Amino acid sequence: MRFTKAQATGNDFVMISDPGAALELSSAEVARLCDRHFGIGADGLILAVAAHQSDDGAAVLSETGLTSTQEAPLWFMDYRNGDGTKAEMCGNGVRAFAHFLIAERLVELHEGDSLPVLTRAGLRTVRKVREGYAVGMGVWSFIDPEMAAESASDSLVQATGLTDPRPALSISMGNPHTVVALPDHSALEGLDLNNAPKVEPVPPNGTNVEFVVPADPLVAEGVGRVSMRVHERGVGETLSCGTGTCAAAAAVRVWAGADAVDTWQVSVPGGEVTVRFTARTDNAEDVELSGPAVLTYSGELILEG
Incomplete structure (x- = not known):
């Protein structure tokens, strides 16, 4: 299984491409991977999943009215905390996620372009900017x-x-x-x-x-x-x-x-x-x-x- 380590202002993540939602990582396995002594070491783990292939992703997708297909997938950020528990959202993680999608050639994003990202907290929009990425975080x-x-x-x-x-x-x-x-x-x-x-x-x-x-x-x-x-x-x-x-x-x-x-x-x-x-x-x-x-x-x- 290939992985990439990413960080955004020191918030670090294990990133794994899993378009078909084929990986079934238990909470214990995620915690082991994120362990800084016995694993790779990270604050959390993020799976890049085509939204329509994931139950959680599909649930968020249905609320947006958008469409994700094999030919034109929208990407769901399946984020897990370092202890293996599922989390709603991570602002630094979204930036790392967008950067990872580009590196994996899963998306193209040029300065000024925007990318929809689905999270358990809902739809977020990422914009490529000079200093990195700007994320529409929704309403506080x-x-x-x-x-x-x-x-x-x-x-x-x-x-x-x-x-x-x-x-x-x-x-x-x-x-x-x-x-x-x-x-x-x-x-x-x-x-x-x-x-x-x-x-x-x-x-x-x-x-x-x-x-x-x-x-x-x-x-x-x-x-x-x-x-x-x-x-x-x-x-x-x-x-x-x-x-x-x-x-x-x-x-x-x-x-x-x-x-x-x-x-x-x-x-x-x-x-x-x-x-x-x-x-x-x-x-x-x-x-x-x-x-x-x-x-x-x-x-x-x-x-x-």
């Missing part, structure tokens, strides 16, 4: 709109390295995120995210937890800037999280109030991405995430018992 929303409207927080988070629980705001990007603001970089660097933060109340499907520090000044030349670390659900701390950077920017915009802007630079341990917000007529906001993606190496693997 509050996980608990009533609590968020009252106090701009809906939960408390305790993490190793914090003396007291901190208020947090939970944001959905198709998958759940809980964002915590910290006062300075020393507090951010002092966190031990090897241990999962405790969130109370925790969203129904668990949550990723982002810790953010606003820049000083928060906004310069019309661009907001924040730094972030993340503990990903089912993975642990990662160098980056695409949906997490979008959720972090959305939460900071809420907290910024009148100082909110539409474009944000989010610095993570693995690099920097840009998050842009666009207002819609229904009072919601679309989110776009842009940044690089790199294929690091390819090889063959054998799954032994």
Whole structure:
């Protein structure tokens, strides 16, 4: 079985082409492949599957009204967390996925062109841009709109390295995120995210937890800037999280109030991405995430018992 290792701002993935959905990898096998000591090592595994060949892909396909055929397939990003569990969406993973599809000659994409990608969180559109790929991430929303409207927080988070629980705001990007603001970089660097933060109340499907520090000044030349670390659900701390950077920017915009802007630079341990917000007529906001993606190496693997 051929695989390719990819990374997008340090969020790394095992990528496998499986157009006919022939591979049946168990959660344990995925976890072994993603293990950094006994496997290839990655934050997650992504299968490139023709949407009409996969039950999950076909379910998403039916909601879009689009058509996928053997001659002209649409591609489903079958994403698994590092522990083998299925996940809805990964913003960095979508960029790596598009880059992988091009390298495998499964699609052609030139600068300015767009590509539809199906995920468990729905249809996402990837656009080839100078800095890599820009992904239409869909609409962000509050996980608990009533609590968020009252106090701009809906939960408390305790993490190793914090003396007291901190208020947090939970944001959905198709998958759940809980964002915590910290006062300075020393507090951010002092966190031990090897241990999962405790969130109370925790969203129904668990949550990723982002810790953010606003820049000083928060906004310069019309661009907001924040730094972030993340503990990903089912993975642990990662160098980056695409949906997490979008959720972090959305939460900071809420907290910024009148100082909110539409474009944000989010610095993570693995690099920097840009998050842009666009207002819609229904009072919601679309989110776009842009940044690089790199294929690091390819090889063959054998799954032994």
